[in-house]
Amino acid sequence: MLASFAVVPMGIEGGVKKLVAEALKLVDESGLPYELGPMHTTVEGELDEVLAVVLRCHRRMLELAPRVLTSITIDDRKGATGRLEGKVRDVEQILGKPLGRAFLSPEKRSPTET
Numbered sequence: 001m002l003a004s005f006a007v008v009p010m011g012i013e014g015g016v017k018k019l020v021a022e023a024l025k026l027v028d029e030s031g032l033p034y035e036l037g038p039m040h041t042t043v044e045g046e047l048d049e050v051l052a053v054v055l056r057c058h059r060r061m062l063e064l065a066p067r068v069l070t071s072i073t074i075d076d077r078k079g080a081t082g083r084l085e086g087k088v089r090d091v092e093q094i095l096g097k098p099l100g101r102a103f104l105s106p107e108k109r110s111p112t113e114t
Contacts, residue, residue, distance in 0.1 A: 001076040002083050003050045004042040007057045009065030019064050023057040030056075033084050040071075044084040047076065 009019045024041065027034050030053045032045040043050050054072055061068045077083070092098050 001047055001050060001074060001080075002042055002044050002087075003054060003072055003074045004037075004040045005054050005057070005070065005072045006040040007054075007061045008069040008071075009061050010067035010069060012065050019061060022060055022064060026056045026060060027053055035084060042084060044082075047074075 007020075007023050009016050012019070024036060027041055027043060030043075030049070032043050032049060032053060034041055034043045043053055045053075054070070058068060058070045061070075075083070088099070
């Protein structure tokens with residue numbers, strides 16, 4: 001199963017990147033396959049182990065911030081594995097090309113992209 005989740009610290013001053021890194025350390029240490037995105041992290045595994053990781057991240061963030069908002073989207077399909085990469089690969093096959101664009105800073109963009 002796949003679970004995409006975001007753990008958002010609230011009520012703190014300044015940026016949150018160091019706090020988010022604390023949560024991602026727990027995801028990485030879990031040993032489960034995952035992909036970090038700019039707005040959420042997607043983890044693949046058995047329901048209980050994935051939810052345990054999300055809960056650990058939520059609890060860790062609550063140690064660091066007075067309020068935490070956690071959102072989870074679960075895609076649970078019986079018998080399916082390897083979906084973290086497979087779902088993307090399937091769409092890329094249909095379109096006939098790899099998808100995703102890396103962020104380009106303004107100085108690296110071509111004149112037509114500005």
